[in-house]
Amino acid sequence: MTKFSYGPDWKEREDTNLIVIHSSLTKPNDDDGVEFMRSLHMRQGCVDVGYHYVIRRNGIIELGRPLYAIGNHCKGRDHDSIGICLIGGGNVKGEAKSPDYTAVQMTSLTHLCCYLVRVYPEADVCGHNRTDTSSLCPVFNVADWWAETSYSLKTFNLENRASMFPLLTDTKKNV
Numbered sequence: 001m002t003k004f005s006y007g008p009d010w011k012e013r014e015d016t017n018l019i020v021i022h023s024s025l026t027k028p029n030d031d032d033g034v035e036f037m038r039s040l041h042m043r044q045g046c047v048d049v050g051y052h053y054v055i056r057r058n059g060i061i062e063l064g065r066p067l068y069a070i071g072n073h074c075k076g077r078d079h080d081s082i083g084i085c086l087i088g089g090g091n092v093k094g095e096a097k098s099p100d101y102t103a104v105q106m107t108s109l110t111h112l113c114c115y116l117v118r119v120y121p122e123a124d125v126c127g128h129n130r131t132d133t134s135s136l137c138p139v140f141n142v143a144d145w146w147a148e149t150s151y152s153l154k155t156f157n158l159e160n161r162a163s164m165f166p167l168l169t170d171t172k173k174n175v
């Protein structure tokens with residue numbers, strides 16, 4: 001494991017308008033994580049991994065750069081965005097294909113995005129291919145996914161579901 005005797009001189013973001021979803025475009029059986037992405041990006045000359053979060057195939061959310069720091073993942077929008085990378089999205093040759101992210105990865109992505117939009121209410125959730133139209137990353141329609149996910153979560157939170165959770169001490173039925 002890399003051990004830094006000093007931290008990189010992080011530049012703080014002044015605005016956070018986008019939460020950008022990426023794909024590692026790695027092969028389905030490659031169980032990579034933040035350390036793999038970190039070594040890849042550092043070999044390319046970055047001070048650290050470019051993303052703020054990496055979501056492994058098993059759903060574990062790993063921390064990349066500090067959340068407040070400017071990342072290195074989205075040309076032209078690094079100054080006002082957060083980067084999340086899903087591991088996977090590539091075929092056996094590592095080419096972009098229809099996504100095969102695991103169910104637990106998508107659940108983790110939902111939780112993470114819900115958390116981040118609370119911290120940064122002005123931020124929109126989008127795919128890398130929205131800011132870079134030549135990119136296929138993250139190989140699925142993030143706008144549709146987020147519209148559906150955030151809508152169903154909002155609906156669930158607004159409905160009164162108390163009847164689904166009866167109190168164990170409720171004896172009214174026996175009266």
Ligand SMILES: [Zn+2]
Pocket residue numbers: 021022023128135137138
């Ligand atoms: Zn990307």
